[in-house]
Amino acid sequence: GIQVEQSPPDLILQEGANSTLRCNFSDSVNNLQWFHQNPWGQLINLFYIPSGTKQNGRLSATTVATERYSLLYISSSQTTDSGVYFCAVRTLTASKLTFGTGTRLQVTL
Amino acid sequence: ETGVTQSPTHLIKTRGQQVTLRCSSQSGHNTVSWYQQALGQGPQFIFQYYREEENGRGNFPPRFSGLQFPNYSSELNVNALELDDSALYLCASSSDRGTYNEQFFGPGTRLTVL
Numbered sequence: 001g002i003q004v005e006q007s008p009p010d011l012i013l014q015e016g017a018n019s020t021l022r023c024n025f026s027d028s029v030n031n032l033q034w035f036h037q038n039p040w041g042q043l044i045n046l047f048y049i050p051s052g053t054k055q056n057g058r059l060s061a062t063t064v065a066t067e068r069y070s071l072l073y074i075s076s077s078q079t080t081d082s083g084v085y086f087c088a089v090r091t092l093t094a095s096k097l098t099f100g101t102g103t104r105l106q107v108t109l
Numbered sequence: 110e111t112g113v114t115q116s117p118t119h120l121i122k123t124r125g126q127q128v129t130l131r132c133s134s135q136s137g138h139n140t141v142s143w144y145q146q147a148l149g150q151g152p153q154f155i156f157q158y159y160r161e162e163e164n165g166r167g168n169f170p171p172r173f174s175g176l177q178f179p180n181y182s183s184e185l186n187v188n189a190l191e192l193d194d195s196a197l198y199l200c201a202s203s204s205d206r207g208t209y210n211e212q213f214f215g216p217g218t219r220l221t222v223l
Contacts, residue, residue: 031210041146041197043214050210086151090210095165096142097201097212099151 002027002091004100012106013077021072021103023087031090032063033097034072038083046072046085077107111136113202113215121221122190130185130218132200139205140164141183142212143175146197158183159205187220195222 003026013019023032034046047054047061049070054061058077063070070087084104088097114133122128134141140159144152154167158177172188181202187194197219201212 033211035214041199041217041219043152043199045211045213048211088152088212095157095159096154096167097144097152098154102151 002029002089002094002098004087004089004098006085006087006100006103008103009101010104010106012108015078015107015109017077017107018073018075019077019105021074021085021105023070023072023089023100025068025070025087025089025100027068027091029065029068029089030092031097032065032070033088034061034070035086035088036081036083037086037102043086074105077105079107079109081105082107113200113213115198115200115215115218117218118216119219119221121223123223124190124192126190127186127188128190128220130187130198130200130220132183132185132202132215134181134183134200134202135213137204138202138213139181140203141177141181142201142203143183143185144199144201145169146199146217147193148196152199155185190222192222195220 035043051065060073084102088099142157143155146152156166157164161177177183197217200215203212
């Protein structure tokens, strides 16, 4: 099956810093989503981005489908950005989302 | 627009028991997927239901079963519970119209098996 790897696995930032999270995948996809999982376990949709670039406030994402990677940018980080960030992909023939390994982000004061 | 809801929030069972988890899909969505998330790992796909039929299954034994009802809500049933079944169970809904791939998740049910 498809392999999804995220980097870095862990990230500690000071409030106000910027960061880039990366997601590499091993096969063609028709769906790529970025999620933020809060401390209570809720998966919050950040982006649905199978290709191209999107921005939502301090967050933006870019997916280069031909090169099989996606990037999530967080600017001016805040303590509320802490949590685990997952990318998840769906291949052309699958009904499921396959999740990456996650990036655990901690934003400190 | 009502989001995805799940019940119960938490559940404690003992080995060998059976459990039923429930999920109500987001308004306008007709597809429900279930995922298991063990501590420290990403969610793993259990199965998906579309128009009351199973539409894909992950690598889970038959004691994991499900249903989807005409109103698109869904149940996940687990028989003969094992200690390793302790996890966060997440339900996601999606639609086969528009950006039908995008899945939206409920808050999860945290199951502890003693």
